[in-house]
Every structure is written in structure tokens, then in C-alpha cells.
Amino acid sequence: MADIAFLLLIFFLVTTTIETDSGINRKLPPMEEIEDPPIIKQKNIFTVVVNKNNQLLVEEELTDIDDLRRLAVEFLDNGGGEGEEACDFCLGARDPKSSDNPDKAIISLKNDRETSYKVYIAVQNELVAAYNVLRDREFLRLFPNERMNFVEANKKYTDPRTSPEEKERLKPKLDEVKLMFPQKLSEAEPSKTN
């Protein structure tokens, strides 16, 4: 009896894997070229460049990866705009040289063909984290009854075990916070240094 069990056990050990089934979700931009790109003010763009030595250049200055999250949050939350472009929920420094409003703020990422993938993932992780930090804050502020932050609410929404009624309830709230801080992450063609 034990022999049969051993055989089956060895079979399963050999033919199966414990799947890693999580990762960073991203959406690629579609292929079609935009006829006339809208005019974007330089201050609304946050440039992140990674070279082949895996060094980071944030807004033209050499930076450590540990500072990236904080700098991205400062940029997105700045709210330096006036009048129509003013941002009433931003808690940032309101520096006129940084972004006007989170929905105009674009983060542009450029890497070299020789940049290492794990560094690219670390940078993506930190940029997505910056958006999530701000989205968490706003979700908690706007919907304190939910008693969870944006990331937890999103996880619940995508969980197949949640009831459809709860998903219906969560969806408009999630969408509202997503509109406040849209993920405008653009990736440029990598440079090729020979």
C-alpha cells in the first residue's frame, strides 16, 4: 500500500511546480501614432532615465533608487497649478516648477538596451508604489467607511470570491480615485550605446 503511495508521490513531485502567479500588471500603449501630440509643459513631465550601468537619472540628477518613490510622490502630489488647473486635494509643496495637477502629470521612463531587467522591475515597482501611496491616501480620505485603502479595495474587487454586489459598490469608488491619480507612465524607445 505504501509503495503505491510512494509511486504516486514521486510522480507528482516530478511533474508539477508551485506556480509563481503574481506580478506587476501593466498596460502597453496601442500601436497607432497620435497625429498631433498635445502640447505638454516641461514641468509636467518627470523624467527617469536608467543607463546600462543600472544608474538612475531622475529629472537630470543622479539619484539613488531608494529616493525614487519619495521624489515621484512629491512630483505627482505637487499641485502647482492655478485656477482651472488647481488641485484641491494635493498635499504637496505647490512648487510652480513642478507638476500642475496629478491628471496632467506624466512620468517618462527611458532605459538602455543593456539595462538589467531586475533594475527595470525595481524602478517599475517604485513608480507603481508612488501611485499606490497617493491612491491609498485619497481612498481612505474619501471613503473612511470602507476601512481599507485603495490597494486592498482593488484586491477585493479583483478577487473572484467577492460577491457581485460588493464589486458593484466598490467599482465607482475605485474609478473615482483612479481618475484623481491616473497612471500616466510613458516608456520611450531604449537608447542603444555600442
Add this chain to the structure above:
Amino acid sequence: MPAISTASLPDIVFMLLFFFMVATVMRDSTLMVKNQLPVADQIQKLDKKDRVMYIYAGAPSSRYVDKYGALPRIQLNDKFATVSEVGAFVLAERASKRQELQNVLTTALKVDGETKMGLITDIKQELRKVNALKINYTTRVGAYSQNIE
């Protein structure tokens, strides 16, 4: 010394067997590339298996180095492939799914941490061409700083 009773041995083995049956998935294809995934914490769980297609990339594992070299390559299902074959692979996978699922497929990129971005950018460009815009960079769970020693 009295002999230790082995009457419960089959029970222990069955328990181990049930654990493996429940906690694991049948492997689709044998991995021919090194696949040490990088680490991230801003992650979401991948959808059910029927809504995901997998693209593996990395340096060929030691068994295949002599035949295929040491440069990173793409693996689709069970074979090595070139960047140009990615488009055809995506279209084939899409066609093999049910009608309702065809527009919500995610492409999971399981890439070794040491691969250079040049190959990844080429893959992403091919995916854009076939309109496979939902992608997922598959990673292990952990702090981003572990990626940079």
C-alpha cells in the same frame, strides 16, 4: 529494542501526496532557460490559467548552453523562439481560446532577472503590434531593494 511500528507509514505518505496534489499545478512546459524572477511588492495575482499566456526569457540553462549559446533567448511553450515568432504565438494562443475570453487575455512575461532590457523591449514591441496590451511582469514577492545587491 522493539521495532518501531510502521503501520502509519502509508497515512503519512498519503498526506504528503494530497498536499502536492492540492498545492501544485501540472507544469505546461519544461523550462529551458534560467528563470530567477526579480522581486517586487506592488503586485497583483495573475488571473486563472485559461486567461494567461506565458512567455519565458532568460539565458539557456546549463543543459542547453552548448547547443544554444549563453545569450538570453525567448522560450514559447516548449521551444526556443525568435522575437519575430512572438506575434504568431500570441495570435495562435488567442485563436485557441473561447470567444468571450479572446479580448481579456493577459500575457505573463516570466523573465530572468539578469536579462538585458533590449530583448524585453523587442518582445513588448511585438506584443503591441498584435494588440496584446495587457501584460504582467511576473515576479516573486519581496522588497524592491533585493533586486540591487
